[in-house]
Amino acid sequence: MMDETGNPSVIEEQMAYYRARAAEYDEWFYRQGRYDRGEENNARWFAAAEAVREALFAGGQVHSVVELACGTGIWTQELAQLAQQVTALDASPEMLKINQTKVAAENVTYQQVNLFEWEPTQTYDMLFASFWLSHVPPERLSAHLEAMSRALVPDGRLFLVDSLKTPTSTAVDHVIPEASTTLTRKLNDGRTYQIVKVFYEAEGLKAALEAAGFVAQVYQAGDFFWYVDAVRR
Template sequence: MIEEIQEQVAYYNARSQEYDEWFYRIGRYDRGLELNQCWFNEVDVLKSALQDIGEVNSILELACGTGIWTQELLKIGKEITALDASSEMIAINRKKLNDTKIVSYHQVDLFSWQPSKQYDLVFFSFWLSHVPPTQVDDFLAKVYRAVRPSGRVFIIDSCFEPSSTAKDHFFENENEIHQRRKLNNGQEYQIFKIYYQPNVLIDKLTQVGFQASVKQTNNYFIYAEGKKINKL
């Protein structure tokens, strides 16, 4: 398990300079005008749902990556703490956001991370699917502890849709927990990738103490919002 996680971390370090190509549908991820527009329309649904939370004082972003969603969180958060295991990702994020003082960055291994304070909102995108199934419940329990009473969690992740990935990636089984990923230079890595169904994600969030709702866009994304309910 440790070696598998190390390979996954190495993959995202190596992928940092080309990660945004996936999100912005560039190069190997360009699926043509129609599918690209469908993707961006669904991204707009996610952004709208996030903005509907309204202004909050403090946000914790886990696996902040290159700042695609950090810049959206800036629209609703007064202070953001952004964590990522990759120094390369953090550097890109910091540059993209013009080194804003609103965001505090920390290089952290999220598998060993323990929350030290509570936040109004804990947010993470395209991260839960990379957590090994044996560690998901413990990870979500930590997320629960990081949310203040009556605070929220907001999660974005992937649906199983072959056109969401690179044109030279071929995924046939949504129940397989591993994927082989290829970089632009042809180098390959194996990572964890788990596709959650809404009922499963609701169950997992409910079990740790959130009152949760889960929705899907038409093709590409699943997203969840949970409110912390104090346990009796």
């Protein structure tokens, strides 16, 4: 994937970033190292995450779920309790290896997939994605949501969770630009990468979901997360 100048695209650089970041990714979610913002802020973070978890489980058990961008297994381990069968997809073999070791559940199967080229080959009762949609460029959003719709049975459930534009959600040495769909991310060793990061607004996201065939509600969890609970029409 190259841009018009022949240089690696931001999507290709983003994929390289998450491969390189795999071993330190959990520091972000568990508020460690550069992501530790103090006891009070961290407590609000974990309370918001628990609110999302409760909303996820409130929908009840399902037979099959596909998880996009499963990462290190933070949410895969929850889905393994919620569904009889979990299919976990990610582009990074490093992420998949950590996930498989962490989750170690017989009802989870893994596939290495470039999600920008993903086309579902079967349907599921539920599709879940955490902190993935913000890495989809706006010009690709409609097509990606339509692929999600094709992955679900009629009345299948779509559950998405992602980041609000809160400065303390990221590392102390990261800056969130005022108006941009790309930003610079830094690893612990100082290497930097350009990635896609879109802070979708609830109204526009709901409209895009409805255009893709979903009946959707967008919710906010504390200061840090939004989540979508939707049904495929």
